[in-house]
Amino acid sequence: MRKPDLARYGAAAVAGGALALSFPPRTLWWLAVPAFVVFWLVVKGAGARRSAGLGFAFGFAFFLPHLWWIQHFLGDDFGPWPWLVLSALMALFICGVCALFPLVARLPAAPVWAALLFVLQETLRGLIPFNGFPWGRVAFGQVDGPFARLAVLGGAPLVTFAVVFTGFGLAAWFPRWTRAWALVPIVAALAVSPLISIEAQTGQRTVAVVQGNAPDLGLGLLTEGATLRDNHLRKTAELAALVRGGALPKPDLVVWPESATRTGDRDPVLDAAITDLGVPTLVSALRDGQNSVITWDPETGAGESYAKQELVPFAEHIPLRPLARIFTPFADQADLDAGTEPGVLDIAGTRVGVGICYEVAYDYVLRESAADGAQLLVVPTNNAWYGRGEMTYQQLxxxxxxxxxxxxxxxxAAISGVSAVVRPDGSVVRSTGMFTDDLMVDTVPLRTDLTFATRFGGAIHVVLTGLALAACPVALWSRRRARRAPGSGPRRTGED
Structure with missing residues (x-):
């Protein structure tokens, strides 16, 4: 490999690493823009094969640190291979769309089309293989910056497009006056601020989260189900005592974290705990082969429930079971059954939207809940498998x-933290630590207005991906037309 190529690949890897640093728990959201500036400069003028290679270097350097928590989870038993293979697989999606960059570089406003292709790869890896893995989308690193405000218009796909386009546009159009177009997304983000409100529209609810904690054992949690249940029953009894003693306000609703217990339709111990508390509770439990959230009334017991729709591949359902034994401890466990209904539950006079753990990465889950009238969203999760790394902050x-x-x-509501209360503007008003038992009580606003993203976010996503898919045939048609034109000669592929 020639020295110029080494420099390019090195710069691509540095850009990918900078993108990883832009994600929580850090608040370096702004690093994403220079990361894409550098990446555009290194792919500038490269052919399809080299662009693909540079895309892989960028993606691999991003996913390796971003997914380090998988090594904590599986490394002691399976070595680094699950972490390395998943990082490489995710990088291949970026590699694939980057191979198309030289093609769309022939079109006017090339950074727009390249940014759309980046949205396309995020879409594809959220779908395939095995229902996808939508972790590490650029938008998820922007929650502390102004670009996140665009989520109120078009959700995560629009935020990703805005960030990538800004970086690509600044690099491609500098120092010409047209570079000002690259600042349109940031101006738009500032302009939509009035659309974001934290005011209650249908009252407030005092919500308590029971964080019973879990031992930091990684795969050892497989045998700790009784411990998790006991921890949450004990912490619920503590909450009841503190409320009776006046140390804490009586909540309107209590939330347990994901898989805090196993239960059936009849559970006298759980009945007694919630009756003693005297507050309707969302109990997250494994029941009847499903990962569920169950409404539990202090007088009538278990009620309606929601079952997780997006099951984690190779953990909650096992594709390619014989091969899976190489890299997952769950290969001999029965698959959970996926739910089919939107996550909306009526409890404590409140319509609550639910997305369980991994589901928060999928756009449609909480969108369906909000569109179906949810006034409040709840995300029960169990991140104890992944230790003290960044996974829980990424999910938050x-x-x-x-x-x-x-x-x-x-x-x-996280079984071992970080649990948090988040305002409708994305700010965190209260949170817990990691691997500690805790109780968190706060008042949240109930809202009913549907944002533009809730109403039309799915359609906007389709438009963005449709434009990306259309860009390549349009570019091919344009190239063939140019070749047939009288007096046309070879044209250099470039960034403009």
């Missing part, structure tokens, strides 16, 4: 973006 960033997107308060 997703929940914060969903708050802005749908104009709803979001309550995150």
């Amino acid at each position: 960033g997703m929940a914060r973006l969903r708050a802005i997107e749908h104009g709803r308060a979001v309550v995150v």
Whole structure:
């Protein structure tokens, strides 16, 4: 490999690493823009094969640190291979669309089309293989910056497009006056600020989160189900005592984290705990082969429930089971059954939208909840598998973006932290630590207005991906037409 190529690949890797640094728990959201500036400069003028290679270097350098928590989860038992293979697989999606960059570089406003292709790869890796893995979308790193405000218009796809286009546009059009167009997304983000409100529209609810904690054992949690249940029953009894003693206000609603217990339709111990508390509770439990959230009334017991729709591949459902034994400890466990209904539950006089753990990364789950009348969003999760790394903060960033997107308060209930209360503007008003038992009580606003993203976010996503898909045939047609034109000669592929 020639020295100029080494420099290009090195710069692409540095840009990917900078993008990783832009994500929570850091608040370096702004690093994403220079990351894409550098990436555009390194792919500038490159052919399809080299652009693909540079895209892989960028993607691999991004996903390796971003997904380090998988190594904490599986590394002791399976070595680095699950982490390395997943990072490489995700990087291949970026590699694939980057191979098309030289083609769309022939079109006017090339940075627009290249940014659309980047949105396309995020869409594809959220769908395939095995229902996809939508982690690490650029938008999820923007919750502390102004670009996140665009989520109220078009959700995560629009935020990703805005960030990538800004970086590509600044690089491609500098120093010409047309570079000002690259600043349109940031101006638009500032302009939509009045659309984001934290005011209650249908009252407020005092919500308590029971964080019972879990041992930091990684795969050892497979045998700790009884411990998790006991921890949350004990912490619920503590909440009841504190409320009776006046140390805490009596909540209107209590939330348990994901898979805090196993239960059936009849559970006398759980009945007694919630009756003693005297507050309707959302119990997150494994029941009847499903990962569920169940409404539990202090007088009538278990009621309606929501079952997780997006199951984690190779954990909650096992594709390619014989091969899966190489890299997952769950290969011999029965698959969970996926739910089919939107996550909306009526409890404590409130319509609550639910997305369980991994589902917060999927656009449609909480969008359907909000569109179906949810006044408040709840995300129960179990991140104890992944230790003290960045995974729980990355997921909290997703929940914060969903708050802005749908104009709803979001309550995150994590079994070992970080649990949080998020305002409809994405700001965190209260949170817990990691690997500690805790109780969190706060008042949240209930809202009913549907944001533009809730109403039309799915359509906007289709338009963005449709434009990306159309860009390549249009570019091919344009190239063939130019070749047939009298007096036409070879044209250099470039960034303009």
